Amino acid sequence: MQQNVSYTPKTAAHWRVEDIDFSAIDRTLVADNEDLFFLLMSASFIETGSDTYAANLAEHYAAWPEIADWLTTQWEAEELQHGRALRAYVEAVWPAFPWQQAYDSFFAEYSQLCTMEELYPDQRLELVARCVVETSTTAYYHTLRDLSDEPVLSQMLGHIRNDEVNHFKHFLKFFKEMQDESPVGRARIARALYGRLKELRDSDTEIALRHVWAHKGQYFSATTGLLEERAQHIYELISSRLPADLAVRMLLKPMLLPQRVEGLIRTPISKLATRVLAHG
Template sequence: MTALPDDVPDTLRWRLEDIDLQAVDREAVAPRDDIFLLVCSASFIESGTDLYTRNLLEYFAGDPEFESWLRDRWEPEELQHGRALRAYVQTVWPEFDWEAAFADFFAEYSALCTLDELEPSRGRELVARCIVEMGTTTYYQALNAICDEPVLRDLSWRIRTDEVQHYKHFYHRFLSYRRSEGLGRSQVIAALWRRVAELRRSDADVALRHASAWRWRDSAETPALADVRQRLFDRMRTEYPIELAVRMIIKPLQLGPRLQRWAERPLSALARRVLLN
């Protein structure tokens, strides 16, 4: 097994040492391009968390409690996700040059991940963070459902559990800024809408493009990115936890328990029609 660096805090809920990489069933998963692309692209994004953390620390300067959580909890856990996913890729696909592919990804990603991309106020940025954590939570839950390799199922569920906790922390911090900034529901809806509209763009698209390019780097026939993206979408949407996604999306609207339950059903039905038809 691969050990973690010495500077990883002891407060993590799990450690890479807990993932039994020696037990990976390589024969079962190695031929699956869909699993490779989903795991590899996720490993790129998670491994770039330190850049995003620097942006958030600068943006939330003067909020020591939140700065401490970002630096001491969120960043170490996200970077651990990247290390664990990278280790899985290198265990199953040792011929893949992860370092070179990540370097290409990061060169492009770092130009996109800037302070200018954040929302115009702290409260609205925390709404956006809730949507990002919703996206990662549901991503890893869907990945867990479509894979049948036991070690990856264990790993993806551990990461999914971390992402749920991150969502909860961003959400509770949002409540504080919502009061102090006097954010109305229309402003929250606007922030939600902007971030939901971006979920299938930007960093995820960049990561997938570089994972795909390096996967078929020496192949005579490289599949078109649009075809790769559509195949992955078709594969994931059958197991996508729609009800959970809707519940997490609308929670920042503070509708109240009864109204939230009333809103979840039609929104989930609409989302299911969009995804499955």
């Protein structure tokens, strides 16, 4: 496979965690929101652990230096910044939560999933899978932003969402360039899309929720029921607010379909994606 893949680096100044005024957080708007507690804590764990996955991806694309360089210099750096920002926010709002202890227990389990064997052997299909993940995270942060009116949180989540959209565009661009050089059939692309979509609920988010639950301590101690019930509630909350049209437009991009065909299948695909994310 030809390995001349290029990308266009961003030229605009990127946001920084240091520019966010966490002292301005209005805790009255978020501290009692149990859903945001679990969602933001889980996201802070997953983003903080992204360097392990980034290293695997960079190795996977070692024969494509431009992709590997972007993964290590931009993608990984921005994902880790998301983790720092989310951690700073949750520690400001819920200071008694033992974040480091909970993260360490999460990472001990999560890191076992971050192996080269988890990646598609075909680098083209792994780019397709990455498009699915970036679609999911874009929709996730879009939804989180809609769940709260807290200004600092809205600003931070807006920055993160925009980064995820940009990451999606890069992975899609790399995929298109590989397709131009050595095409993979649409049937295989569709299987990769659906396969990764089904996996979204079975790995990192589920693990993160479990470790947040185990370490929540005094927070929401009156909550009754089981972790499985809380997790199902969160999945249903996210799916009910999911910007389905946005997500499906992004999911269909790697199929490289004619516009007329894409328009015909967008609605049924939207219903399928929502059902998968809500019920697994």
